[in-house]
Amino acid sequence: LAKAPRPSVIWLPFQECTGCTEAITRSHSPSIEGMLFDMISLDYQETLMAAAGHQAEAALHEAIQRNMGKYLLIVDGSVPLGLDGAYSCIAGRSNLETLKEVAAGAAAIVAMGSCAAYGGLPKANPNPTGAVAVSDVIKDKPIINIPGCPPIPVVMTGVLAHFLTFGGLPELDRLGRPKAFYGETIHDRCYRRPFYDQGKFAKTFDDEGARKGWCLFELGCKGPVTYNACASVKWNDGTSWPVESGHGCLGCSEPDFWDAGGFYKAL
Ligand code: SF4
Ligand code: F3S
Structure with a gap:
């Protein structure tokens, strides 16, 4: 063999x-x-x-x-x-x-x-x-x-x-x-989900809510509509993942995410 x-x-x-x-x-x-x-x-x-x-x-x-x-x-x-x-x-x-x-x-x-x-x-x-x-x-x-x-x-x-x-x-x-890896949304498994359920949202990336680890939905997080395993498997040998590092999910595992509003636009 x-x-x-x-x-x-x-x-x-x-x-x-x-x-x-x-x-x-x-x-x-x-x-x-x-x-x-x-x-x-x-x-x-x-x-x-x-x-x-x-x-x-x-x-x-x-x-x-x-x-x-x-x-x-x-x-x-x-x-x-x-x-x-x-x-x-x-x-x-x-x-x-x-x-x-x-x-x-x-x-x-x-x-x-x-x-x-x-x-x-x-x-x-x-x-x-x-x-x-x-x-x-x-x-x-x-x-x-x-x-x-x-x-x-x-x-x-x-x-x-x-x-x-x-x-x-x-x-x-x-x-x-x-x-096995794409069966649930990021939002389903996100550790910030209890804050979403309580209506506690960070409004800017450096406000008190952001420092307390509140939900990033109002800062554009696409976790509720993104199917991927980042929240449970994490990245870099299980070290961290985008939401844990303080930025919302961009929805990178969904079709056409570049055009779906996950990125910043110049005003
Ligand atoms: Fe859902 Fe994103 Fe808030 Fe996590 S940070 S609970 S994925 S909206
Ligand atoms: Fe994961 Fe991509 Fe979102 S790495 S947290 S699905 S932007």
């Missing part, structure tokens, strides 16, 4: 900021090192792999051929459809072309982060590149959406561990998100 090949994983980066890759390297349970050494064969991941250029492309095509129909495809970043996909190309090919080719041989696809799951920042108004989600392009493969900007590190590795251990998709909600 120790010599059994580890399942092949191919990770394609499209219109993204590398924040999802940056985040997954912070996962502690399972850790990215634990996954790489014991659970998966990460055959292509531009940021983490040693190979570059032609060597990287060769690794990608070898992995596809060797594991046809069996590999797990992870995508981060949105797919630009404008100008026939010319806004984002790797090795001379558009992301659209690469996605269609690599998805055809995948057992399942994980759309990692809000850009891959919903279009994310590139799709924000006025969406100059015609950015879309992976699920807008690929219709014939199971897709797990793991949104967030970025997603919580242990949620990313936890969902991958589930898929690799049980060989199937976890239970998903109506937006294709694993219910």
Whole structure:
């Protein structure tokens, strides 16, 4: 069993900021090192792999051929459809072309982060590149959406561990998100919720209510309409999360959050 090949994983980066890759390297349970050494064969991941250029492309095509129909495809970043996909190309090919080719041989696809799951920042108004989600392009493969900007590190590795251990998709909600992590709102689990229920709200970021840890709803918190596990799983090895650090939730795991009023606007 120790010599059994580890399942092949191919990770394609499209219109993204590398924040999802940056985040997954912070996962502690399972850790990215634990996954790489014991659970998966990460055959292509531009940021983490040693190979570059032609060597990287060769690794990608070898992995596809060797594991046809069996590999797990992870995508981060949105797919630009404008100008026939010319806004984002790797090795001379558009992301659209690469996605269609690599998805055809995948057992399942994980759309990692809000850009891959919903279009994310590139799709924000006025969406100059015609950015879309992976699920807008690929219709014939199971897709797990793991949104967030970025997603919580242990949620990313936890969902991958589930898929690799049980060989199937976890239970998903109506937006294709694993219910185990996206089944409740931030507001459902927020430790400031008792203040919301008592009508105690901070009015500015430095008033007495803010110093006492009151609810941030009147400062724009999107926790009541945002499904994610930040309030229970937290970030950075369980250290803290946005609301605990004193700022309301921006709703980063919901579709089109960049245009949904979570950010400040110049007056
Ligand atoms: Fe809900 Fe946000 Fe208030 Fe927490 S801070 S109780 S998530 S509105
Ligand atoms: Fe995102 Fe809100 Fe969590 S902004 S990181 S879903 S608290």
